[in-house]
Amino acid sequence: MSINTIANLPQGEGRKVFLRLDLNVPLDEGQIREDYKIRMSRHSIQQLLDRGFKLILATHLGEPIINGQLIPGALEKLSVKSIAVYLSALLSEPIEFIPGQDFTTIKRQLEKSSSRLFMLENLRFWPGELTNDPHLAQELASLADFYVNDAFAVSHRQQASVAAIKDFLPSFAGYLLEQEVVNLSRALNPSEPLVVIIGGSKISTKVNFLRNLGAKAHKILLGGALANNFFAAQGYNIGQSLVDKDSISLSGELINELGDKLILPLDVIVKSQDRPVVRQVNQVEDDDTILDIGPATIQEFSRVIKLAKTLVWNGPMGKFEEDHYQHGTLFIGREIAWHSRGRAFGIVGGGETVAALAMTKMANYVDWISTGGGAMLAFLGGEPMPGLDKIVY
Numbered sequence: 001m002s003i004n005t006i007a008n009l010p011q012g013e014g015r016k017v018f019l020r021l022d023l024n025v026p027l028d029e030g031q032i033r034e035d036y037k038i039r040m041s042r043h044s045i046q047q048l049l050d051r052g053f054k055l056i057l058a059t060h061l062g063e064p065i066i067n068g069q070l071i072p073g074a075l076e077k078l079s080v081k082s083i084a085v086y087l088s089a090l091l092s093e094p095i096e097f098i099p100g101q102d103f104t105t106i107k108r109q110l111e112k113s114s115s116r117l118f119m120l121e122n123l124r125f126w127p128g129e130l131t132n133d134p135h136l137a138q139e140l141a142s143l144a145d146f147y148v149n150d151a152f153a154v155s156h157r158q159q160a161s162v163a164a165i166k167d168f169l170p171s172f173a174g175y176l177l178e179q180e181v182v183n184l185s186r187a188l189n190p191s192e193p194l195v196v197i198i199g200g201s202k203i204s205t206k207v208n209f210l211r212n213l214g215a216k217a218h219k220i221l222l223g224g225a226l227a228n229n230f231f232a233a234q235g236y237n238i239g240q241s242l243v244d245k246d247s248i249s250l251s252g253e254l255i256n257e258l259g260d261k262l263i264l265p266l267d268v269i270v271k272s273q274d275r276p277v278v279r280q281v282n283q284v285e286d287d288d289t290i291l292d293i294g295p296a297t298i299q300e301f302s303r304v305i306k307l308a309k310t311l312v313w314n315g316p317m318g319k320f321e322e323d324h325y326q327h328g329t330l331f332i333g334r335e336i337a338w339h340s341r342g343r344a345f346g347i348v349g350g351g352e353t354v355a356a357l358a359m360t361k362m363a364n365y366v367d368w369i370s371t372g373g374g375a376m377l378a379f380l381g382g383e384p385m386p387g388l389d390k391i392v393y
Contacts, residue, residue: 002393003181005173006044006148012052016110018144018169019044020161022151022371023059023083026351030082036354037153037371038087044150044174045091049116056110056143057095057119058161059083060154064124075125084119095119101126103139110143129160132386137164150174152181153371155387156378163386173391176371181392183368184379186345190216190310197301197332199224200315200352203247205374207254208381213312214258221263221301223293223317223328230255230264231290236281239270239288263304267294269318269325276324292318293328305335311346313353314376320356329356337362349376 009017021041026033048055061083064074081097088095096115098106110118123129128136137160141147147169149155154162155177165171173181187194194217198206203226214220222230225242232238232245233252255262269276269292270284278294279285293301305311313336320329333348333356340346348357349370357363370376379385385392 001181001185003173003178004171004391004393005178006047006175009048009051009053009146009148009172012048012054015053015146016056016144017048017053017146017148018056018058018140018165019048019148019174020151020165021057021059022153023080023087024061024153025083027062027077030077032082032086034355034358035086035090036369038083038090040176040371041087041150042090044148044176045117047175048148049093053146054110054115055117057084057087057117058123058140059119059151060124060129061122062124064122065130070125078122078124080119080122087119088117091117093117097121103142106143123159123161126160131160132158132164133160134164134167136160138168141165141168144169147171148174149387149391150176151387152177153373153375155372155385156375156383158386163389166390171390177387177391179368180370180372181379181388183347184370184376187213187310187312187347187380188216191345192310193218193308194310194312195219195221195304195308197221197223197305197311197313197336198315199226199317199329200350201225201242201244203229203244203251205377206315206381207250208383209314209377210254211257212382213380214261217261218307219263219304220258220261221304223265223297223301223332224315225290226315227265227293228290231281231284237284237286238290239284239286241270241284241288241290263300265293265297266300267296268292269294269328271325290318291322291325298328298331301332302335305332305339308339308344311336311339311344312380313346313348314350314373316352316356320352320359326356326359330360333357333360334362337365340366349373
């Protein structure tokens with residue numbers, strides 16, 4: 001594998017780079033709740049500035065357009081101006097925000113300003129971004145001399161600033177994107193045994209991930225609401241638990257395909273009459289809601305994790321946001337952290353998973369925390385990655 005990194009860029013000498021970032025961070029009434037993606041963007045920015053480039057930073061934020069319509073209040077609530085202010089403080093470097101989508105105005109501001117850093121408005125405000133419109137891509141490309149993708153988390157998307165833009169500019173990988181590809185590739189060519197821990201709820205987004213890594217894995221530990229589909233496929237009662245009824249037959253297929261590699265929970269914590277109760281998986285009652293893995297499952301998962309030389313975790317084991325149902329997720333997070341950094345190579349990804357890992361206060365022990373959720377699943381599932389075309393060979 002070869003990656004065309006920013007190390008291959010010539011010296012800047014005032015030339016401009018269109019730097020696609022993923023600064024799509026969670027907000028709470030306009031305040032940034034978690035800044036991991038922002039902090040991870042600094043390395044490429046600083047490296048490019050040190051080499052004399054002027055940078056045009058571009059990111060999306062949230063989903064301002066749903067079903068082709070701009071949602072009310074999106075232009076104010078999802079403006080990236082606050083992101084520019086926050087990043088500027090982290091870098092101790094002024095960032096000149098450029099509002100609007102008029103390219104004549106944008107080019108005039110770029111030409112007249114002596115700033116080194118600029119930020120465009122939320123890319124998803126721009127007509128054509130989500131449809132990978134080549135006209136928009138060409139207009140964006142006309143702002144710069146080079147294109148750098150440092151937004152791994154959206155590199156599985158066919159979008160103008162990620163895919164089509166590379167048809168119009170020499171294209172390179174930023175430091176973060178390079179590290180994502182290098183570190184995630186360690187799961188595709190793992191030190192054995194490889195153990196995969198997967199949870200969450202949406203099985204449809206994880207089928208290729210399960211099949212592709214399942215071919216390489218020693219064991220796959222499955223929890224969270226995802227496991228309910230597999231319980232249902234085996235004929236177990238899941239009470240009032242979350243389940244994707246359309247995926248039950250698919251879960252049955254995966255049970256047959258993965259065989260004894262797949263380890264399902266032995267017991268679960270259910271919400272029964274508003275209190276947590278331990279149940280064996282074949283003893284869940286009609287009014288129960290499965291919300292965590294149980295103590296016997298934790299013990300078995302822990303035993304398997306300790307065997308691993310490579311660990312991949314995506315998806316919580318239960319409703320970890322609630323105190324009564326977070327024990328399984330946090331225990332698994334601590335086990336993965338404790339077993340990483342030398343004992344095994346540990347990879348963690350997915351927004352909820354990273355949030356749960358942060359709750360353990362042990363995130364620094366994990367070898368690689370991916371900024372991508374869906375992109376990590378797509379990459380490890382062997383799916384197309386439009387953002388890597390012409391950059392990773």
